[in-house]
Every structure is written in C-alpha cells, then in structure tokens.
Amino acid sequence: AQSVAQPEDQVNVAEGNPLTVKCTYSVSGNPYLFWYVQYPNRGLQFLLKYITGDNLVKGSYGFEAEFNKSQTSFHLKKPSALVSDSALYFCAVRDMRGNNRLAFGKGNQVVVIP
C-alpha cells in the first residue's frame, strides 16, 4: 500500500525567505503525487501534481515541487514566502497501477513570520 511521510509538524519561515515543505513517499509502482493546501475552516485546495515528465512541477500561487525518484521525495518549494502562505500543507500519493486509493500525509503547518 502507498504511504506518505511529512516529517516536520511545523515549518517557520520569515517573510521573503525561501519556503520548503518536505514529503517522501512509498509506492509499489510509479507514483502520481499531489500537494494540497488548507486554509482555516476550509477544505483542501489543489496546488500542483506530478504525473510524468519534467521533474520540476510548477503550480498555483508561485509554488513548485521537485520529484526525485531515487530519494522518493516530492518537496514543495516557494522562492519567497508571503504571510498569506501560512496554512496547512498536505502531500498525497497514488500508485499509477490499478485503482489504488490516494494516501495523504499528516500535514505540515507553515507559519510565515512578518
């Protein structure tokens, strides 16, 4: 079964500094990988996905993520964090083969300090 690890509970970063949220995954086959963001009292919103092709994926709000097959990682990055980026971020993975369900990580709280 597929699984995701998000090792840090909270990431603190100063406004204007680079932001990185870490994600590693485990699947039997090749992965579909997703990042979602959750603002207070809202549902999850899709940020970006990796399916195939270029390892660097660009998404909404200036976020990007790099797929690294050898390290089974899919870290989310933003070059310059904004206070409005403060939210809960979830990584998710699905095995490309068959009808496997989407597995979510436990989430990372990002706090951008003004």
Place this chain on the structure above:
Amino acid sequence: NAGVTQTPKFQVLKTGQSMTLQCAQDMNHEYMSWYRQDPGMGLRLIHYSVGAGITDQGEVPNGYNVSRSTTEDFPLRLLSAAPSQTSVYFCASSYSQSSNQPQHFGDGTRLSIL
C-alpha cells in the same frame, strides 16, 4: 459552479444520536469519498464510491454508512454517535478513482459528539 457542497457546516450531537452529513457535487464526477481529519493524523478515508450504486470501505469505516443513489449525492450516516467520532469531515470528488486528476474538496462539517 458550486463544486462540492457539504451541509451542515457545524453540528453538535449527543452520544447515541444519529445523523446524516450531506455531500453533493455538480461536476459529474464518478468518484466520491469521505474523509475525517483529526489533529496530527492527516486525512483518513472512511468510505468511497466509484459510481452510482457502488460503495466500498476505506481505512476507518466502523460506525458509518454510505449510499450512492445518484452521481451527484453521497451522504454519510452516523448510526449511533460516539465521542471518538468528534472530527472534521470532508467530502471529495474526482473524475475517477484511478485518474491523475486532483480531488475537489468541500469545506467540511465540524462535528462534536458530547
């Protein structure tokens, strides 16, 4: 375009009471699912449906029932509420279970069991 609509947004129940959480989507998605979100545990899949008339259990199905009589609606029923079911519940939909397309989430139902 409403997307995924969940009602109610908030609910307080007493132990032993039953209730139904409503979920409707207007995107003609085949795949619908229910998750619960608890602090530090990410999202856990309760039940899912790959189309009208078809439902199946997720990771944590005990104490919950679902049905899918139409493509649009996927209600979640709590049979006899317990304090352990205090959580935030999210409904999500996507084109299909095996799709590489992201899931669309409702804004959640915040449920407290006293």
